[in-house]
Amino acid sequence: GDTSGKMKELVAYHEAGHAIVGACVPDYDIVQKITIIPRSNGAGGLTFFAPLDSRIESGMYSRSYLENNLAVALGGRLAEELIYGAPKVTTGASNDIQQCANVAKRMVFEWGMSEKVGKLAITEEDGRKPFMGMDYMRGQGPTWSDEFLAEAYNEVERLVDNAYLQAKKILTDNAELLEALKERLMDQETVSAEEFQMMLVEFKTQSVPFQLYGSAIDRDLMPYGEDDEKKGVNLPGLREAIMAA
Incomplete structure (x- = not known):
């Protein structure tokens, strides 16, 4: 078969x-441009987002923005998975998992965005200081019990799992748009913000509020603690990525 054509299609998806997620x-940045022209480092395409001015000025990111960021990061991987099946997912997609793990870990460990873990900043054993941590006793931050750390890591994993289900629902609901955008990228390699906006209107794409999957309605309790509700999530290597983050 035509390997380069297949690769181009995969990058387009x-x-x-x-972009679609x-x-x-x-509460997310505007898509500025989507391209499948390979970057100088050899990686596939790129979707450029233009952050809102207010966000750049304040440097502050809301929890909902960061949750959305996790879902967007997983959108590429999910498109591959939905089209080609999980075994065919590429390394570009595992980079997305690592990026996700990095952000989710900071949300829990540094920015106090998990009620369960509380607003305590956590310093790990190697003494890396937390972003918002106090300097206890000249840099001797508190150390936490293994149980507490395990709970914190579970929270990080739940954040990523939830973002995965969010992105999966969006791409499943917008399967026709996914096909059309893939075709257009294959055809012209780059799609502008204006073209993309017109496609969103044409396909009557709705924005969706962030949802929690599973029994917890209160977002701060985080979604599904129950194993049976995780069946829809396929993120191999996630725990390793979180530990490495």
């Missing part, structure tokens, strides 16, 4: 996945 979550 991957970038379309990032980014367009469908509220």
